Amino acid sequence: MVKSLVGELVKRDTRFRTGFILMIIIVFMSILSFFSPVDPYSTYYAPVNRPPSLKYWLGTDSRGQDVFWMMTFALKNSIVFGLIAAAVSRLIALLFGTISGYIGGKTDSVLMIINDSFITLPVLLVIILIGMVFRRLSFFPLAIVMGLLGWPWDSRLFRSQILSLKERKLTYTARFSGMSTFSIIFKIYFPHLVPVFLSTFINNMIWSLGLEVTLSVLGLTNLQLPTIGTTIYWANQHQALILGVWWWLAAPIAGAIILFTALYLLSVSINEYVDPRIRYQQGSF
Amino acid sequence: MVSGKVVGYVIGRIFQCLVVIFISTTVVFIIPRMATDMSPIESAISRAMAQGQYTDPRAVEQLRNTLEVAYGLEGTVFDQYIKFWGNILRGDLGPSFSSFPTPVMDLIRNSLPWTVGLLLVTTVLSWVIGNILGGIVGCNRNKRWAKGLEVTINALRPIPYYIMALLLLIVFSYILPLFPSGGAYPIGTVPRRDWSFFADVLKHAFLPGLSLLLVGIGGWFQGMRTLVSHIMGEDYVVYAKLANLNKKDVFSNYIMRNAMLPQITGLALQLGMIFSGTLITEIVFNYPGLGLLSYNAILRSDYNLIMGVTILSIVAVSFGTLIIDLIYPLLDPRIAY
Numbered sequence: 001m002v003k004s005l006v007g008e009l010v011k012r013d014t015r016f017r018t019g020f021i022l023m024i025i026i027v028f029m030s031i032l033s034f035f036s037p038v039d040p041y042s043t044y045y046a047p048v049n050r051p052p053s054l055k056y057w058l059g060t061d062s063r064g065q066d067v068f069w070m071m072t073f074a075l076k077n078s079i080v081f082g083l084i085a086a087a088v089s090r091l092i093a094l095l096f097g098t099i100s101g102y103i104g105g106k107t108d109s110v111l112m113i114i115n116d117s118f119i120t121l122p123v124l125l126v127i128i129l130i131g132m133v134f135r136r137l138s139f140f141p142l143a144i145v146m147g148l149l150g151w152p153w154d155s156r157l158f159r160s161q162i163l164s165l166k167e168r169k170l171t172y173t174a175r176f177s178g179m180s181t182f183s184i185i186f187k188i189y190f191p192h193l194v195p196v197f198l199s200t201f202i203n204n205m206i207w208s209l210g211l212e213v214t215l216s217v218l219g220l221t222n223l224q225l226p227t228i229g230t231t232i233y234w235a236n237q238h239q240a241l242i243l244g245v246w247w248w249l250a251a252p253i254a255g256a257i258i259l260f261t262a263l264y265l266l267s268v269s270i271n272e273y274v275d276p277r278i279r280y281q282q283g284s285f
Numbered sequence: 286m287v288s289g290k291v292v293g294y295v296i297g298r299i300f301q302c303l304v305v306i307f308i309s310t311t312v313v314f315i316i317p318r319m320a321t322d323m324s325p326i327e328s329a330i331s332r333a334m335a336q337g338q339y340t341d342p343r344a345v346e347q348l349r350n351t352l353e354v355a356y357g358l359e360g361t362v363f364d365q366y367i368k369f370w371g372n373i374l375r376g377d378l379g380p381s382f383s384s385f386p387t388p389v390m391d392l393i394r395n396s397l398p399w400t401v402g403l404l405l406v407t408t409v410l411s412w413v414i415g416n417i418l419g420g421i422v423g424c425n426r427n428k429r430w431a432k433g434l435e436v437t438i439n440a441l442r443p444i445p446y447y448i449m450a451l452l453l454l455i456v457f458s459y460i461l462p463l464f465p466s467g468g469a470y471p472i473g474t475v476p477r478r479d480w481s482f483f484a485d486v487l488k489h490a491f492l493p494g495l496s497l498l499l500v501g502i503g504g505w506f507q508g509m510r511t512l513v514s515h516i517m518g519e520d521y522v523v524y525a526k527l528a529n530l531n532k533k534d535v536f537s538n539y540i541m542r543n544a545m546l547p548q549i550t551g552l553a554l555q556l557g558m559i560f561s562g563t564l565i566t567e568i569v570f571n572y573p574g575l576g577l578l579s580y581n582a583i584l585r586s587d588y589n590l591i592m593g594v595t596i597l598s599i600v601a602v603s604f605g606t607l608i609i610d611l612i613y614p615l616l617d618p619r620i621a622y
Contacts, residue, residue: 113301117308120557120606122598124564126316128583129591133317206443213445214565218583232447241455253448260443268439268507 005195009269019265026259030076038066040073040226049245059247062238067251073226075255081143081212081227082205088147089154089204090197096151097158098185102166112159118152124211131220138222142215146208154200161196165189195274202267206260213256228252228259295611302607309599313592314369318362348382378593383585389593392578397560399469400567400574404559407494411501412552418502419509420541426514435510442503450496450569457492464492467571493570497563505548512544546617550609557605560598 009016038045044064052059058067100111123146130145131137137145165171165188174184209228215221216229223230231252235241240248372379378389418434425431441449458466470476470485516522517540525535560575567576575594582590 113304114308116301116606117305117312120305120309120599120602121312122558122595122602125579125591125595125598126313128579129313129316129588129595132583132586132588132591133319210445213447217447217565218568218580220583256445256448257443260445264439264443 005198005270005273009273013269013273015265016269019262019269022258022262023266026075026079026255026262029072029255030079033069033072033076036069036072038069040070041224049243052247058251059245061235061248062240062243062245063234067248070226070231071251071255074228074231074252075259077139077225077227078209078212078229078259081139082209084140084143085146085150085208086201086204088144089150089208090201092148093151093155093200094158094193094197096155098162098189100155101159101162102181102185108159112156115152115155118149121149123149124214127211127215128218128220131215137215137220139225142212142221143208146211150204150208154204157196157200158193161193162189165192195270199267199270199274202263202270206263206267209256209259209263228256298607298610302603306600306603309603310373310596311366313595313599314366317588317592373596378596379589381582381587381590383582383587383590389590392590393575393593393597396573396575396578399572400563400576401559403490403493403566403572403574404497404563405556406490407497407501408552408555408559411498412505412548412555414498415502415505416509416541416545416548419506420513420536420544422506423510423513423544424517424536424540426517435506438503438506441499442507446496446500447565447569449499450493450566453492453496453499454569465489469573490572493566493572496570497566505551508551509544509548512547513540516540516544546613549616550606550613553605553609554602557602558598560594560601 006020010020033040042065046056046060046064046066048060048062048064050056050060056066056068058071061067061070096111096115100108100115126149127137127142127145131142134141170188171184174188179187212221212227213229213232216223216227216233217236219233221227221230223233232249235245235248235252238245238248240246376390378393380386381389381392384392418438422431422435454466457464465471465488467489469489470482471489474482474485476482522535522539525539530539563574564576564579566572567574568580571577579591579594581587582594
């Protein structure tokens with residue numbers, strides 16, 4: 001299902017293709033981090049504030065680090081971060097959405113009130129509060145916390161999908177041919193949810209990565225670990241712009257723009273594919 | 286018109302809103318109590334001390350006591366919980382730790398007008414601009430200028446907000462010194478009620494406002510464009526066009542009127558979110574609203590202040606959606622209770 005979806009979109013949609021290529025570049029950069037000659041935690045192994053050159057492709061920063069290799073680590077960590085947050089939140093959203101959509105009635109009302117309560121929580125402030133309570137949030141806990149807070153919008157989406165699937169003929173056919181509830185949900189419904197799952201997965205990655213940049217710029221994350229956000233934090237701390245070390249800020253900004261553009265293009269393209277009206281128009285349901 | 290059913294719905298909806306506020310505020314109550322290694326009070330005090338400012342020992346002792354009272358950390362968790370609600374219902378969010386003993390409510394009251402002023406204007410403006418542009422582009426999907434506009438607006442969307450704000454500041458304040466680099470009014474002036482002060486406020490709000498507009502328009506634009514391009518295919522629009530009705534009438538009464546409804550719900554949520562402030566905007570542009578207040582609260586470990594702003598935001602968002610749900614039938618005659 002996923003494979004055919006990706007294949008079809010690559011063939012048909014320029015935006016998807018562009019996004020896909022940009023994403024490959026980002027992934028390639030982050031894989032390079034495993035072959036890095038430098039340790040991301042060590043500093044002052046290179047001369048400081050050198051502009052981009054043949055030896056240091058993206059220059060060096062005021063902490064004596066090679067910006068190119070630091071960016072490979074930053075991109076890797078940012079992607080891993082987004083993947084964890086999105087995976088955790090998808091799991092909760094899927095559970096909440098399917099259960100409340102499928103069972104309906106009182107269970108549905110109760111679950112949806114809990115759902116709406118999480119929608120009203122101001123996520124940034126709550127994460128800041130959690131960060132203050134536990135001093136500083138390190139990488140994995142922060143990703144998990146974002147997962148725990150990032151699901152309520154999408155669980156509503158899953159719920160409405162299930163609600164509409166429930167009324168369709170395929171449910172009755174399955175029910176009357178003796179399928180159990182469990183296998184109806186897993187075998188009949190889930191394949192239908194895949195496109196929505198993918199597009200919300202990517203959107204959630206955009207959201208959590210944006211929050212990570214915000215929190216890091218504020219200095220609330222684990223600042224030793226290179227990510228897009230912490231790189232900007234250190235560049236700001238060392239007043240890179242005033243010193244004219246522009247490449248130190250330009251690298252993470254360019255990385256962020258490429259990464260976000262790639263994710264955005266992928267999600268828009270999948271989203272349009274999800275909309276049945278557009279699919280019907282193109283006759284490929 | 287007002288039947289028992291309507292009253293029943295309204296009461297049910299208000300009840301639901303209160304339950305939502307109750308649950309999410311409870312989550313906010315639980316978070317500080319999850320600290321395993323250290324009580325929030327000790328960690329707040331040690332953090333406050335670590336800032337290197339001189340603190341009077343008596344003030345520390347008083348701080349500890351008020352912290353216990355403010356957190357409601359004396360007694361069992363259940364007692365604490367009851368007290369927590371008692372305080373909130375009286376509108377008392379406790380004292381601020383960083384500017385002790387000023388009540389959190391007073392600090393919020395001072396910052397709120399700046400944030401609400403800035404965000405109200407930019408949220409409504411970006412909603413209006415985004416929807417109108419989205420509607421026009423949706424109606425003229427195949428024209429070249431419409432495609433160009435769409436690509437431009439979409440190109441702005443994936444840029445992380447912080448980076449956009451920083452770029453605006455660098456370009457329009459340092460490279461081309463057209464606008465002040467921060468603050469809400471010139472340093473050294475006192476807020477007055479006259480035109481020159483108002484003009485200064487506008488000039489200071491321009492860059493933060495522009496950054497919020499640029500980020501805000503994209504979402505509304507995309508949503509509206511999609512909605513309108515769906516409605517364009519509906520039978521009644523096709524019929525109206527075939528009947529050769531006035532194009533402007535078709536656009537505003539047939540297309541926009543219908544596409545507007547989902548967007549209004551979105552606007553209500555967005556307006557509710559005004560009350561959590563915009564942390565990054567206010568930090569980058571040094572704008573003295575709720576966001577900057579929260580930022581200072583983070584720097585000085587002022588839990589009470591953060592909790593106060595959080596709770597305020599929860600209440601605002603919940604009431605925002607409640608109000609929009611209640612007035613929705615006025616906007617959409619198809620919906621009846």
